[in-house]
Amino acid sequence: MEKNLEDSSARSQGPSEQESPGRPSATVTPTQPGSVALSFAPGRARYDQVAYNFTPSQGATSTSGTSYYRSKRKGGAWSRDPDKDDGKTDITATTDASFYSYHSSRDLAAFVREMDGRMFNNQNELYMLPSDNQEFQRLQKQHYAFVLSEGGLTPCQHIVESILRPSDEGEPRSVLDLGCGSGIWAIEMAKEYPNASIVALDLAPAPIDLENIPPNCRFEIDDVNLGLSHYHGNSRFDIIHTRCIGSGINNYANMMRDVEACLKPGGLVIFIDGDMRMYEEDGVTPVPVGEEDENGVEIGEGSWLHRIAREVRYAAIYRGSDVPGLEDCIDLGLFGHPLIEPSSIRAASLYTPIGPWPESPYASEQQQLRYAGALMRQDLIQLSRAWHPILKVSGIDQATLDRWSERVDKELLTGKFKMLWHWRTTWGRRKLEDPDGQPIDTTPEDTIQTYDLPDEAPRAYNFFRMFTTAQEAAAFRELRTEKAKHLPLPLVVKMYEEAQSTV
């Protein structure tokens, strides 16, 4: 059973017409704060989000947008409902800077739904982490842990720099962030590169606040699984970033090909996603998984964070998320992707400590690592509970989940394990389509950068490995897979198999 679920999904050359319906890129730009406007296309539409949170200065404002309903077609299109559409939907601003500032239940229902006191996106049934303030706060912490371990906003910032800060006055630059979550990456990119325009897209509204949004940053609400062909033509991007969206994707290989077609010639794509295994300091040996008997009494000394994460991985696969495809595609890198220039491709494993445990002979490095570790610890204490809904719908009861999460808190707060969180990443640049064109200036420094340290302090941070060939990337993946073979069968899998055998 486990073998099948670990298997990679079939790679494909690109999304079919059906999966990627064409549509014009015309956009109705809303002018009112607080409104959400639709750009029409046959069969499907995209929302432009202007505001979502409201600052006190906007508190008295009442705004209007256009009302929409969701078609009954599963996973389906959005379109205007001629019966319900009065051309106006009030979204009344409040001084409370929270999601619940929407007062129109119809609008709220269009984007999110409530489950067990948390809000979830309403467009995509695969993605089962919340879309609410608590989750956005978690994502902010995770973002800063990324910045500390990547040494910037991306793992290949020197390439980003060379694209977004060209020495000559050239074409305007554009960046797309797929699955932007809280929007923090997009906003920081917009501030860092004021001459680039940034589009941030997600299934649910991001907590954006007009007073803090740079003018070069725009938000859209859309589902990547429905295809990106509206970006294949004249609206292509210089940089596309996708970080941690894998559990909401139904075919990762198709999604990658679709994204790559949205790049301008020479444009850079970066894919990053997490590993649901927890590793020891060597980055390849999995930490033991927490286990208990039928009465809930702990057996052995395993990690409960690892246990919950492992259960979630399988629960997501049973729901239809292409987790094996994501693992395969990113681990093995963009090597062999027809649109990507081979010399520009890198795959890498990046590790963030969980908890402030790292030691370094260099005080500044130790401080930064420990800071990243402390952020990850807070992030994961919250994440262990944000994962409850997907495990509950997979059949694990709340009392069990609470017990597991309490053990997660304890193990993280006492620093029981020196654990690493593993991020897999790959990047590359689109080939120049003109065969006589200049070769792409690929990565000059052949290392992932780490954070800036004073010159006198050499780096001890070695929690990353980078691969320049498909073979190296595959060998490292194989090593990790081999070492994880003994991990116990998750409860979710046992329950699924039992249910199947009684059918």
Ligand SMILES: C[S@@+](CC[C@H](N)C(=O)[O-])C[C@H]1O[C@@H](n2cnc3c(N)ncnc32)[C@H](O)[C@@H]1O
């Ligand atoms: C774990 S969060 C990561 C957010 C952000 N990329 C970051 O790293 O801070 C994943 C985000 O991807 C979005 N997402 C997942 N599947 C998606 C899809 N099919 N289309 C658009 N967004 C998606 C989710 O709504 C969520 O906001």
